[in-house]
Amino acid sequence: MKFSHSIQFNAVPDWSSHYIAYSNLKKLIYTLEKQINRQPGEAQTQEDEENTALLGGSLDPDTIFKRMLDSELDKVCSFYRLKELEIFGELDHLLKDAENYKAETRDLDMDAVVETENRRKAQRSSSIFNVPFRRKRRTSTMSISFEEPEGFDSDSDAEDNAAMIKKKKPSTTGRPRSKSAWDGEASAHSAMADSRDDLRSLDSPTFLRRKPSLAMEMEASEPGQLSALYDSGINLKKRTISLYVSLCELKSFIQLNQTGFKKAAKKYDKVCNRDIRKDYMEKSVNPSYPFQEKTMVHLDENIAKIEKIYADVVTKGDQAMARRELRLHLREHVVWERNTVWREMIGIERKAQAANFGIRQTLLGGVQDPSKARLQGDREAIETKEFVTPVGRYRCPKWLFSGTFFALVGILAIFLALLYVPIMKKPEQQNCLAMLVFVSLLWATEVIPLFVTSLLIPFLVVVLRIMRSDDKPHQRLDSKAATKAVFAAMWTPVIMLLLGGFTIAAALSKYHIAKMMATFVLSKAGTKARNVLITNMFVGMFLSMWISNVAAPVLCFSIIQPMLRNLPSDSNMSKALILGIALASNIGGAASPIASPQNIIALQNMKPAPSWGVWFFIALPVCILSIVLIWLLLLVTFKPGKGTTIVPIRPMKDSLNGVQYFIIFVTLVTIVLWCTSHQLESVFGDMGVIAIIPLVLFFGTGILTKEDFNNFLWTIIILAAGGLSLGRAVSSSGLLHTIARSITEQVDNLSIYGVLVVFAALVLVVATFISHTVAALIILPLVQQVGQGMKEPHPNLLVMGAALMCSAAMGLPTSGFPNMTAIMMEVPETGVRYLRVKHFLTRGVPASIITFAIVITVGYGLMMAAGL
Known part of the structure; x- marks a missing residue:
């Protein structure tokens, strides 16, 4: 893939205008190439004169190109500093909130908190079906609200985070599962199906005989405090994921732009026969703040901090699992957020390929008529044409009324005529003549693809019993023997x-x-x-x-x-x-x-x-x-x-x-x-x-x-x-x-x-x-x-x-x-x-x-x- 396309595929859509303008740099390179290769005294076109004036008249091409690179470098660096300041500020607030949250939940068993909250939610959800109209209650944006049957509006984030709240059931397949107290992958249907069992377990004598946990005691003494802690944990997890995605996008921003400057300078050297890449990268790009080694190290350190917060809050200190889950969230975010951009770019690529579809035959034959080419990206459905008959109106594919179809019908008519009009003395030669003319006409007119015509040959040879025995020249081979012979001839x-x-x-x-x-x-x-x-x-x-x-x-x-x-x-x-x-x-x-x-x-x-x-x-x-x-x-x-x-x-x-x-x-x-x-x-x-x-x-x-x-x-x-x-x-x-x-x-x-x-x-x-x-x-x-x-x-x-x-x-x-x-x-x-x-x-x-x-x-x- 060309880098000009690659940078669009991988760029953060909201930041697209702040990346290096690689396509503009390529256009400048080709303009400078013409300027460099123009002979003294050679007449210039009006376009060349305008380009020369815009580029600063008689300035050295290296100077012009470096100025353009410097302008792009300033744009990239300025944006990176502002974005880094914003994201790192949010990270500082998150670190403080995480410390406070850890202090508040230091002596609590959060599994018990989550279990209590899930039971309460299950009880509420089960009552929905008994109430015809229920006033909506405010719920966390990170969960699926079973209490809101009307006017419910959800997006992918809400659906993803519903899985964070409900606790996983024990796995029966032996697969490793998350240790997260907040993680659960049961669907809304399974939650409602289990709600009655959960309520019965709450009222059972066995449950009443259990020793009350600290979480239950806290809920009894201060109603609502567990819900507040629960919501704090969900909110903290959501912020952690969001910051992790932002930091990874910031890292990708650095890498893409650094590659862009390398490729732009390399292309200039190649097209204009110069040698500025090494010098410019070492003296201008690498010393710039976003591309310094310490900047990337600092960014990696902050990503590690995010992983640590996620591990402490969600996965009970398991950093490997925290890293895997965060990467999964990052992948889902990229697919969801950039889906439109990718689809548009892929559409452009397909249209560019389709433009030459009519002449890109793999054979050495004639150009295919564009009307024959069924381009999937351009026409979703087969074109049809309506015609009126005494018994009603009917729609048929439009190609049935094209010259190609009538040519095919004519070729088939000639084939059938040759099968029955006696020209050769022996039936196998008569059939072979009909097949030879039929295949030759199909190849010459290309009413069907050439290789498809080739695939018809063994079929016709066997069905028409054209081949004769090598041992007995006048004896026609049966279908089974002819099949072996004709396919043996195809692979030599x-x-x-x-x-x-x-x-x-x-x-x-x-x-x-x-x-x-x-x-x-x-x-x-x-x-x-x-x-x-x-x-x-x-x-x-x-x-x-x-x-x-x-x-x-x-x-x-x-x-x-x-x-x-x-x-x-x-x-x-x-x-x-x-x-x-x-x-x-x-x-x-x-x-x-x-x-x-x-x-x-x-x-x-x-x-x-x-x-x-x-x-x-x-x-x-x-x-x-x-x-x-x-x-x-x-x-x-x-x-x-x-x-x-x-x-x-x-x-x-x-x-x-x-x-x-x-x-x-x-x-x-x-x-x-x-x-x-x-x-x-x-x-x-x-x-x-x-x-x-x-x-x-x-x-x-x-x-x-x-x-x-x-x-x-x-x-x-x-x-x-x-x-x-x-x-x-x-x-x-x-x-x-x-x-x-x-x-x-x-x-x-x-x-x-x-x-x-x-x-x-x-x-x-x-x-x-x-x-x-x-x-x-x-x-x-x-x-x-x-x-x-x-x-x-x-x-x-x-x-x-x-x-x-x-x-x-x-x-x-x-x-x-x-x-x-x-x-x-x-x-x-x-x-x-x-x-x-x-x-x-x-x-x-x-x-x-x-x-x-x-x-x-x-x-x-x-x-x-x-x-x-």
């Missing part, structure tokens, strides 16, 4: 490879290793626009190789924020930088087998699967050459260097620790084993088994937690698993072989190169409009079968070329997650997006064509050289 070594990739990505991101490497490289780029642009593009590609092309652009965009803040909002450099990172991240999705799901699907369809070394041999030259040519395209079309002043990115100053070295070592060892998997096949069997190494080492040692595991992109895993089961079903039914044979006859006169060009163009068009992963799921199994059926079989070559083209489809904002992330980037001050759809059409489409040309030329030569 390829899925484990995907999990291994997610694990490495999570470790590299969580421990900032990827960010440290990226900032180190980017810091060497200098300030020339062309160098900065190509460096950021290669960093985006490299990160996409290892932390996926879903997370890589997000990380890159966060790294370049200081650069974007110091560029004009309409700067061509900003557009070129954001678009360049997005296009490079798309290309980087082909650079390694774990960079994107389509590569995993390609490996599943390649027999035998190539090693990582072979993949790098083919993919890296294609990716590098593509990025260089796209960089030239961006330089020519955007001209980003014209009138651009770039702020260099500074590397992270943190040094690597032992955990980070361990993560790097395990990652490198795993990658080396993946690259040499063919040579080690007799040991590990498959790359999926090697993927277990980082899973065990990172999760087993606590480097990653179960929360990290839960945060994996499970929708992608389900999608990939569904695609694998679809491929297995289409192949088993014989449909894939039939379709591939007919296509092979059409391209029989073409060479392997011609077939590659045809399928690469087909994949490029399809993947531009639908998800890259979905395009791979639908087309790659077909490509593999076509390649297998050719006179000169080269199935692996065609699959590899098609997989590379899936990542090269980037002509629209919806073509891949990097593009979706890029088009949502906004100027912070205005909320205006940096990019428009036209930027993707005029640069993304040519970039796709450039990559297509490289794949069918350089890529083809490399694939032939690798023996695919």
Whole structure:
């Protein structure tokens, strides 16, 4: 959580205006950053001129920022002194009253006093039910008044303190209980239920024969004195709890503000490349009265005094129990008093997350229509629409009348038609064709979530009896055998490879290793626009190789924020930088087998699967050459260097620790084993088994937690698993072989190169409009079968070329997650997006064509050289 939010969550609501204004300090830091990085003679905007005038003209930025910090420090110190004086004064009065109370009750058994008072209250409460209307009697605010059936007004304090009065019954469960004479947790109902028994015990001969206690003698001689002592004890307990809460809030006030000054000075040093934090903290903050060590010691001493008073009055001297009970009261106070503040802040957080809900798909497909997104925080109930029929009025969910619903109905109609219109000769192939078209349409239109469509595949395969036996190719499997076969196809070594990739990505991101490497490289780029642009593009590609092309652009965009803040909002450099990172991240999705799901699907369809070394041999030259040519395209079309002043990115100053070295070592060892998997096949069997190494080492040692595991992109895993089961079903039914044979006859006169060009163009068009992963799921199994059926079989070559083209489809904002992330980037001050759809059409489409040309030329030569 950001500290600006944290300070609002944890601040005492009534004191909120007296805390350090951390958000204002952040705004000042960014304003000073622009002032520091402005070149001499550079024209200023009207906003910059106003900021310069407000900040004191040509004053040194350090002086301006320290003045602001001094102002906040004076505000915090002044408030703390006044509040401390007030609270400590109340504490002095409490100490005196506690001493007086102890003197008055020195020879009294307060258990007997409480017992007598409880019996009296029980007697009064029992008579309520016999009196229709009873005049209200004044009662303590700390107790629940059973005598006030009408107009009773209670709050949480009164309810909490009712438990302080009524004495606990002996525990029958063996659990430890409070020794407090004032503590009791029986409810009002149990008190009234026991009242008659209590009254009978008062009148019993056994009670009359007891030896009168000092408390009873005092009550007999001076009626009302016990009630006064009882009320004094309750009042003293209430004041003690209140003062304990106030002292703890005062302590929290010190700690929050001290953290705020540290973070503000640290952020200023980081953003503006200064070094004032240590000096300012030592010379200004730490010597200030609230932040001195003796102040905190004095505060702790007073808290200990409060605990001692509570122990003497309530828990019979048991300070450990007193401390536990006071902390419980503090927790209840915080929850009750700040509930509104927390709810408002959480609402703001949820709205901020919901703003990007439409584009935050875990898949690499198109942007979800906001009308499809059911945001729980925005709409409590499902929207409905009323319609009139001859038999009455009815209300139905509004989505039933949307285009999505009619599209779903149309897809279902096509599915049913294909089930019964004879196209294929064999029933299993007829059913498989219907399922293939049905699933493909659902994926392409996204009328339901993509992973849900994947979950339908095993259901349809079993119900429609699509799969055939491997031993007897013409015999259809029954439901039980088909279930085992289809679920076996969903979990393969390829899925484990995907999990291994997610694990490495999570470790590299969580421990900032990827960010440290990226900032180190980017810091060497200098300030020339062309160098900065190509460096950021290669960093985006490299990160996409290892932390996926879903997370890589997000990380890159966060790294370049200081650069974007110091560029004009309409700067061509900003557009070129954001678009360049997005296009490079798309290309980087082909650079390694774990960079994107389509590569995993390609490996599943390649027999035998190539090693990582072979993949790098083919993919890296294609990716590098593509990025260089796209960089030239961006330089020519955007001209980003014209009138651009770039702020260099500074590397992270943190040094690597032992955990980070361990993560790097395990990652490198795993990658080396993946690259040499063919040579080690007799040991590990498959790359999926090697993927277990980082899973065990990172999760087993606590480097990653179960929360990290839960945060994996499970929708992608389900999608990939569904695609694998679809491929297995289409192949088993014989449909894939039939379709591939007919296509092979059409391209029989073409060479392997011609077939590659045809399928690469087909994949490029399809993947531009639908998800890259979905395009791979639908087309790659077909490509593999076509390649297998050719006179000169080269199935692996065609699959590899098609997989590379899936990542090269980037002509629209919806073509891949990097593009979706890029088009949502906004100027912070205005909320205006940096990019428009036209930027993707005029640069993304040519970039796709450039990559297509490289794949069918350089890529083809490399694939032939690798023996695919």
